[in-house]
Amino acid sequence: MTAAAATETARVWLVVALTLLGLFFSFVSMVGVLRLPDVYSRAHTASQADTLGAGFGLAAVAITVGLAGAGFKSVLLLFFIFVTNPTAAHAIARAAFEEGIVPWIEGDDRR
């Protein structure tokens, strides 16, 4: 196996690993949205595990297409997600807080 082929193989495996990591964190995010008890804790996981899920996914894209062209745009996309994602989560949580929804605590009956 030549050196070029070896780096190519390494790149493919790196892309596979990053994609799987992205899938894992997106999966965790989904499970969290289904399992967690109230709007606040769901806002946590909907935005956050997703950030990392999208992050690893975009990293895989960047490595696949190469950093020179479109890969750079995926870095910008990541930046965009990192700015907008917490803002959206904050907007949801803030709206819930202003509506007077008391956050769920341990021992609370409602689910």
Place this chain on the structure above:
Amino acid sequence: MWWVADADPASGGDDPDGDAPDAAAAAADSDATGASGSAGAVIVPVEPSSTLRSTVAHVAEAAAADGASAIHLVEIASWRNGDPESEERAAAAERVLERAAAWTTADLDDSEAPAAPDVEVVTAVLGADDYLFGADDYVRVLAEYAEANDADRVVLDPEYTPVGNTTLLQPLEFALSNTPLSVETAPVDRPTRRERFRTEATTGRFVALFGLSLAFYLLLGNPTYWFDAVTGVATAAIVSITLSRVSLDSNPAIPRTPMRILRGLIYVPVLLFEILKANLVVARVILDPRMPIEPTMNRMRVIVGSGLPLMTLANSITLTPGTLTVRARDSDLYVHSLVPWAREGLFDGSLERWTRFIYYGRRSARLPTPRERDDVAILQGPDATEELPIAAAAGGVVDASDAADGIDAADASDGSISSDDASDEVTDR
């Protein structure tokens, strides 16, 4: 200096900054001024605005006519003592105050009203010990000062925007109407009527926004292709003409702005690592069949400036899994935490220190943690130290044990309901 000694003997030798506690003590034992002047003192918040001169003229004229005891020209600090640049900004404020005081004195000398010579002119810088966030903070500072100095009126310069880089969501006039002070906007001609939420357009801001949007456009397109260059310049021009007064709230400056960007770049990998670490912890909690979460609402008072620094900190907190910024009420952040681990990490204040590092440099980042400062509170659960400031409105969630109180819930104060919740929580255990 400007502080005329007969008004309050205690502060005769005091510095011109008029520290509130000293002034309060002084005002308590000096009622001498009440006899001479029929009206109390007037407070004029001062900023270098286009209508400051005519406002001062109006105030001097009115004060002389009414026989006001004093004119207090006050500048509300847009800095916090000890921050970088605070000394320069304090000096600039002193210069503005000095000029306004000189104008006032000259106007009083020119005035023909018999009471004019009795009006004293006092200047003060207020609120430099703390970051002030919104209209409420300014009003609190003004009201304390008014109380301490026996003032009953506030005259606002129509162009007055407290703290050049802060956008006030709530007009100062409205907030002042909740205090015993009477408020009046000086009836002077304003050169142009500007819309709210807009800061001043400056060349620096325009150039910075133009460069930024052009660079971004060319990054997305092809920088060497002439068509992209032409459309890029056109787009950047449109963006910077329409938005340079909205998007940037302070002038870019060398070396401050590049240093902030550099320090921000250092922060990115740190934040990414924090996100990864916290994500693993939260993922484990979510996937655990027992799901051992202990969510609580918490409050943390942070020491960062309003605007961009606070946004950076709140966004970083939300990005870090396990913590979610729910409200920012002035410098109080209400943060929901999913697990105690995340809460403890929050109270250790490393994100706060990093934010201070980005915006104010390394020296300013050394400060005690919020926990050491006693600026934290847990608002729910068995460890609660403070009540949850939430109005459990009708239709809001009140759990089964409180159902009987449901009718009262609408008009009961928010504190009592949340304390009920807290006590139920304790007795359940």
